[in-house]
Amino acid sequence: MKIKITDLHPTQLYLSEKKLHDIQMLDQSAEIINVDPISILAFGNCFLITDGHHRAYQALLAGRDTISAEFDRDGGDEFYHLYAQACEERKIYSVMDLKHRILAQDEYEAKWYNWCDGFNQAATLLLKRKADETDKANK
Template identity: 35%
Template structure:
């Protein structure tokens, strides 16, 4: 898990609560793999940030992953990762320190993403 680079700055407490309702740490087979892509020399998460944080909080050191084959806007992901670098978010452990109420998540993260779209 330590090698997985997040591509978002915050975790919604509300979304985490929903994941924790079904997440069973003793049953790893029920955990869907996290989608990842390579960005330069890093492995970045393209989805599943909340699940990874739930796994970390449950004491997991590894999670299943798969290579995301979807066509994604890698320029946007590069910007997201740059923001993460600037904020010191380099792995799920760092991201777990940034759990915020859902309304604050919407304000902080979604607003920032919208600003990226508007300035592109």
């Protein structure tokens, strides 16, 4: 399906300069037809990007209004909602808001992957506590 890029909400704080360069190279070749659709989750009146931030950013830079997308069926919806909230706290509401958050590959890996590890641990504890509270309330 085609989704308007302006309807996409990031769940990622940074972009990799290397990944973006690789996508740009694909975009300039005939292989753009073979680029996988991005993965999304419905959330309110927008769609959360679960995979494909670099592809969405490049599509926007290339002047496209829409991008191919498919619904993510891998689960983890609660995590993505928390990631989206973390983005909003940093004033990242759209793909274009990542413009000043493009990092060299080694910095991207250090900042993003380390942040994700810590965030995922905290989020797991939070979601477990909420589930435990719900279980106690239903007994």
